[in-house]
Amino acid sequence: MSKFLLPALPYNENSLSPIISSATVDLHYGKHHQAYYTMLNNLIENSEYENMSLDEIVIKSFQEKQQKIFNNAGQAWNHNLYWNQMSPNGKTIIQSKLSSKIEESFESFDNFVQQFTTASLGVFGSGWTWLVEKDNTLAIMGLPNAENPLAYNQHALMGIDVWEHAYYLDYKNLRGDYVKAILENLINWDFVENRLT
Ligand code: MN
Numbered sequence: 275m276s277k278f279l280l281p282a283l284p285y286n287e288n289s290l291s292p293i294i295s296s297a298t299v300d301l302h303y304g305k306h307h308q309a310y311y312t313m314l315n316n317l318i319e320n321s322e323y324e325n326m327s328l329d330e331i332v333i334k335s336f337q338e339k340q341q342k343i344f345n346n347a348g349q350a351w352n353h354n355l356y357w358n359q360m361s362p363n364g365k366t367i368i369q370s371k372l373s374s375k376i377e378e379s380f381e382s383f384d385n386f387v388q389q390f391t392t393a394s395l396g397v398f399g400s401g402w403t404w405l406v407e408k409d410n411t412l413a414i415m416g417l418p419n420a421e422n423p424l425a426y427n428q429h430a431l432m433g434i435d436v437w438e439h440a441y442y443l444d445y446k447n448l449r450g451d452y453v454k455a456i457l458e459n460l461i462n463w464d465f466v467e468n469r470l471t
Contacts, residue, residue, distance in 0.1 A: 285361065314350055347420075352433055376412060401421070402422065431470065
């Protein structure tokens with residue numbers, strides 16, 4: 275019996291197009307994200323992880339260096355945030371508590387986009403770029419592979435997947451263009467703001 279089920283997308287597979295094509299969503303969500311769930315369920319069966327929440331598994335497997343479990347739990351968690359933070363009607367950020375925090379932390383929204391994109395290009399190989407809230411400020415973290423802020427006891431507001439599977443069909447090698455296009459067109463800023471503590 276599988277414990278965790280891949281959550282449904284909050285929109286149709288073709289509705290992020292042309293920023294993210296339906297072919298990419300079909301593979302990325304339907305194959306990659308699904309595979310992390312399938313692997314996770316297989317790995318935790320009859321283990322001490324079997325009855326934990328996904329968050330608990332991410333934290334504990336990272337602490338205990340259970341790398342296979344962490345990789346799959348981390349990626350299941352990461353992609354849940356990834357899909358949920360986007361919207362076909364993603365809009366430019368408006369004056370809000372979140373926009374004020376971004377301006378305090380990065381001087382301006384444009385500077386934030388620039389720094390987030392630069393950090394994304396700085397992730398060597400596969401990984402993620404994260405916006406985290408710590409103390410009363412916001413920061414950008416680039417992390418390898420499946421690692422996420424939760425594993426480091428930090429609070430993620432947003433995360434962009436910079437594994438090649440996330441952008442190669444649509445952007446080829448242009449990772450920076452992919453990241454910038456998401457930040458400027460697809461992020462549901464209300465969702466991100468609701469994650470502020
Ligand atoms: Mn991915």
